[in-house]
Amino acid sequence: MKFRFTFFILLISSLFLSACGQKEIKDEVDWPIKNFSATTQSNKTFDLKSVKGKVWISDFIFTSCADVCPPMTSNMAKLQKKVKDEGLKNVDFVSFSIDPKVDTPAALSRFAKQFQADFNNWTFLTGYSQAFIENFALKNFKEFVKKPAEGSQVIHQTFIFLVDQNGHVRKSYDGYQNVPYDEIIQDIKALQ
Helix, strand or coil: CHHHHHHHHHHHHHHHHHHCCCCCCCCCCCCCCCCEEEECCCCCCCEEECCCCEEEEEECCCCCCCCCHHHHHHHHHHHHHHHHCCCCCCEEEEEECCCCCCHHHHHHHHHHHCCCCEEEEEEEEECCHHHHHHHHHHHHHCCCCEEECCCCCCCCCCCEECCCCCCCEEEECCCCCCCCCHHHHHHHHHHC
């Protein structure tokens, strides 16, 4: 009887202690991403398997954007540096072009270099149709994207997304003006 009681106390204590050490993501979601096929800024094939087992940060931008995309890309570059400074491993950055007809691999590479993007863990994607990216963004990331018939500007939201090692969106953040860098770093740590 004494053995069972001692075992019970040890079990409860270990469960309590392990719960105290758990990290959680506040207001998290669980949106699985369907597989896709794209072309990188280096003209290589990229799909969901390319980031399997890694935490990744994603956004939707285009190179001829007249307003929000340059600050968003600058914010992603700042976040990439913070991730590196924190010593976090297996974290990738993925930027989907939402104007794939204009954004060739060469155009994406030039654009990314303006922001000192480190291509070791940041990939810029194109190589799909406009209809695909509009549907893909909405169904997988709940991100509205629409290229009007007239003009060069694509309408889109300004979120950045945290994706887990299994390809599920876990959270979205303001990627334009009030980027919560510390919160994103903590959420990345919670996934690792």
